[in-house]
Amino acid sequence: YKTRALVIATGAMGRPPTFKNEDVYLGKGVSYCATCDGAFYRDSEVAVFGNNMEAIEEAAFLTKFAKTVHWITSQDPKFETDEHAADLLATPNVKHWSQTRMLSVEGDGEGVTGVKIRKKGAEEETLEVEGVFIYVAGSKPITDFLTGGQVTMQDDGGVAVDDEMCTNVPGVFAIGDIRNTPFKQVVVAASDGCIAAMAIDRYLKGRKTVRVDWIHQ
Structure with missing residues (x-):
C-alpha cells in the first residue's frame, strides 16, 4: 500500500496480571487509573501498590477522595532523593506499608473486599479495602x-x-x-x-x- x-x-x-485475582476483579475494584476511578471511592479505604512516580502521583490524587489510602511498597522509598514520596506520607489519610508484599486481591465475587499482604518479618494479614490501584512497570x-x-x-x-x-x-x-x-x-x-x-x-x-x-x- x-x-x-x-x-x-x-x-x-499492558502487562500480564501480577497478583492472584487481579484479573478477576479488574473493573470491580481493581484499577490502574486513580484519575479515572478515584471519585468512586469517596470516604472508602483503598490500597495503592507501587514504588514508582506514577504510584506516588496517583496515591496523592486518591487522598482527595478516600478515607484512607494504604500505600504498599515492597521497598522503602528514597526520601532523600524523592520529595514527592515524603510529601505523600505527610498527608494525614495515608498509611504506608513499607517492605510489604501484596499477595492477592480478595473479593466476594461482586467486588474487592481487601488485599492480602505480608510485611517483612511478619505474618500474612488482610487489609479491608474497596479499591486496589496497581502500578507495576510493564506497559x-x-x-x-x-x-x-x-x-x-x-x-x-x-x-x-x-x-x-x-x-x-x-x-x-x-x-x-x-x-x-x-x-x-x-x-x-x-x-x-x-x-x-x-x-x-x-x-x-x-x-x-x-x-x-x-x-x-
Missing part, C-alpha cells in the same frame, strides 16, 4: 514493527514527535500511548488525534501553518 500520510496509533501493551508502547530504524524513538521506548505529532519522517505521525506520554487519558489521546489531523491537512495541502478556528489579536 502507498499513502501520502500515515498515523501510527498502536497504543501500549510499553507497541513499536515492535518499527524495527527499521527510520522512525526516531525516545529513550523511554516511545515514538518521538514534535508539537504537531509529526515524527522525524515527513508525513508520518504518531499519537496516543505509543508516544509514552505520562498523561494516559482518553482525552489526551483524542487531543493528539485532533492535532495530527490538523497537521496532516497542512502537510497534504502544502501550507506553512495549520488552519485554526480563531486567532487571538
Whole structure:
C-alpha cells in the first residue's frame, strides 16, 4: 500500500496480571487509573501498590477522595532523593506499608473486599479495602514493527514527535500511548488525534501553518 500520510496509533501493551485475582476483579475494584476511578471511592479505604512516580502521583490524587489510602511498597522509598514520596506520607489519610508484599486481591465475587499482604518479618494479614490501584512497570508502547530504524524513538521506548505529532519522517505521525506520554487519558489521546489531523491537512495541502478556528489579536 502507498499513502501520502500515515498515523501510527498502536497504543501500549499492558502487562500480564501480577497478583492472584487481579484479573478477576479488574473493573470491580481493581484499577490502574486513580484519575479515572478515584471519585468512586469517596470516604472508602483503598490500597495503592507501587514504588514508582506514577504510584506516588496517583496515591496523592486518591487522598482527595478516600478515607484512607494504604500505600504498599515492597521497598522503602528514597526520601532523600524523592520529595514527592515524603510529601505523600505527610498527608494525614495515608498509611504506608513499607517492605510489604501484596499477595492477592480478595473479593466476594461482586467486588474487592481487601488485599492480602505480608510485611517483612511478619505474618500474612488482610487489609479491608474497596479499591486496589496497581502500578507495576510493564506497559510499553507497541513499536515492535518499527524495527527499521527510520522512525526516531525516545529513550523511554516511545515514538518521538514534535508539537504537531509529526515524527522525524515527513508525513508520518504518531499519537496516543505509543508516544509514552505520562498523561494516559482518553482525552489526551483524542487531543493528539485532533492535532495530527490538523497537521496532516497542512502537510497534504502544502501550507506553512495549520488552519485554526480563531486567532487571538
